[in-house]
């Protein structure tokens with residue numbers, strides 16, 4: 001079904017490379033079997049050669065992949081036009097395509113009745129299956145509706161929905177008519193939603209009357225109403241009915257399913273340029289407001305599709321179970337775009353890992369016959385504590401690969417996932433990537449299902465990815481440093497919406513010529529990568545990324561607060577928890593209990609519940625340098641109870657501040 005592209009130059013250069021790198025005896029193994037689209041016409045048979053080739057012949061590699069995996073309306077003229085120094089990133093320049101056609105129409109031609117989506121609803125056993133034909137029909141009706149209601153190519157539509165087929169159809173309908181989507185995680189508060197709607201300049205919002213999660217109803221439409229009331233640009237809100245509970249409809253509201261029924265099932269796809277915007281997705285940075293990272297059409301789709309196929313060893317007919325929410329990049333790339341571009345069957349998980357009991361994931365694996373399961377370490381750590389019996393109860397023989405994403409996976413969780421869940425026979429793929437990278441960049445088995453796996457390590461770069469650890473000797477084999485990527489790849493974000501300068505300053509200027517990820521990493525003698533965590537003030541709570549500055553901003557708005565410092569601390573289950581140090585104004589008249597309640601309410605109203613501090617320590621003052629900078633390093637060490645590791649305190653303005661902090665911490669914890 002894929003178009004075959006056999007470039008003579010590519011063939012020749014690969015043969016040369018092959019001769020250079022390999023002797024005849026190492027040709028036994030079969031990249032032909034594992035990366036057929038490369039090996040089939042390249043004759044390459046091992047990962048290292050193909051990985052090398054993807055870097056040294058970057059254009060040839062990506063040209064072949066783009067021709068092989070994507071269906072183009074008209075082909076591109078230039079593979080890439082990138083300059084990381086200037087934050088310029090363009091791939092498949094001049095090419096025209098439509099992403100929804102790549103995810104739907106071409107599969108409807110060959111396998112219309114294959115299941116595209118399995119909607120695993122909150123109540124176990126109430127799953128809904130949607131075929132490719134049905135998803136195309138839903139998408140077309142919705143595309144026509146959006147068009148009729150004035151949504152145009154280049155507009156941005158905000159989607160505030162839990163994982164469900166209509167949410168996926170909404171994303172694809174935007175792609176069909178050339179509008180960008182901006183999915184906002186449906187756990188965000190109305191203030192956070194409003195901020196994102198305004199920044200994205202959306203005039204259309206899509207939502208549901210209520211969400212259902214863990215047996216509870218959540219009034220999402222109410223949150224949208226409160227948000228939209230502060231967004232004068234919003235002219236219409238489409239409301240789908242997830243439950244039967246009626247909701248008050250305002251003049252701007254549109255009953256989505258009813259209106260869709262009047263629409264045609266054929267919707268002309270917009271002709272999109274490779275570099276037109278496909279979506280933006282807000283994520284947290286170390287300073288300031290959340291940033292709307294922008295992803296474009298062809299490069300993103302190709303990268304999501306290729307990584308989905310090779311990192312997880314996905315094959316036709318497999319059921320892919322990524323339990324992330326569609327509001328995060330993991331949901332975008334591995335619930336929606338990657339699997340659908342590959343004609344796969346993908347699960348949309350609406351519930352929680354412990355509803356109705358801690359056996360939920362594994363009961364679902366048995367019932368849906370899931371082959372690849374992809375989840376977050378925080379959930380694994382939580383389930384581990386409930387004991388093995390919840391896993392043993394269910395048949396997991398369908399499982400072939402187990403994936404991990406979002407934060408480092410600790411050894412205990414890795415071993416349990418491997419031994420108990422996977423019965424020691426399923427490889428664990430610890431995948432490192434970010435909203436910015438669009439898809440997985442480092443993972444244990446990007447091509448070879450038999451490759452060695454080291455616990456707790458993301459290990460090997462994906463094709464076309466060249467990690468470097470900077471601030472370190474570049475020549476040494478083992479190293480540690482700031483994780484940077486030395487050349488562009490098709491899935492990377494192109495800019496920050498409305499703020500290209502911030503994009504350049506955040507990712508391109510710290511190490512000129514390299515893309516700076518914000519993470520630190522180690523490289524072993526064997527060349528395997530291990531991610532050590534963020535180097536900036538971004539923390540990771542239950543796999544949700546949040547900037548400490550964002551939380552401080554909300555805390556500082558409380559009238560009793562003079563200043564604050566928020567840090568992450570190691571948490572058994574969440575990975576990291578939030579710890580806030582607060583200095584009160586002299587005139588503040590508030591009890592500590594009132595303050596705690598007020599701050600929790602404020603943070604959950606302005607951001608989301610997961611960002612609420614677990615500990616709030618009221619301090620007379622914060623340790624600062626003489627130039628007035630808060631010494632967060634000292635605060636972290638106090639919370640880690642590593643008083644010997646406080647380090648150099650010579651720049652401290654007043655050393656007694658540290659003693660006060662230590663004393664206060666002892667009293668609180």
Ligand code: 6R9
Pocket residue numbers: 283328329330404405406407408409430431432433434435436458517518519531533534540543544545
């Ligand atoms: C996909 C996603 C990105 C940040 C990233 C890093 C952390 C993600 C990881 C990991 C260690 C892994 N992270 N995967 N750390 N090992 N396998 O999570 O995107 O929400 O943007 O977060 O998450 O710190 O920089 P996003």
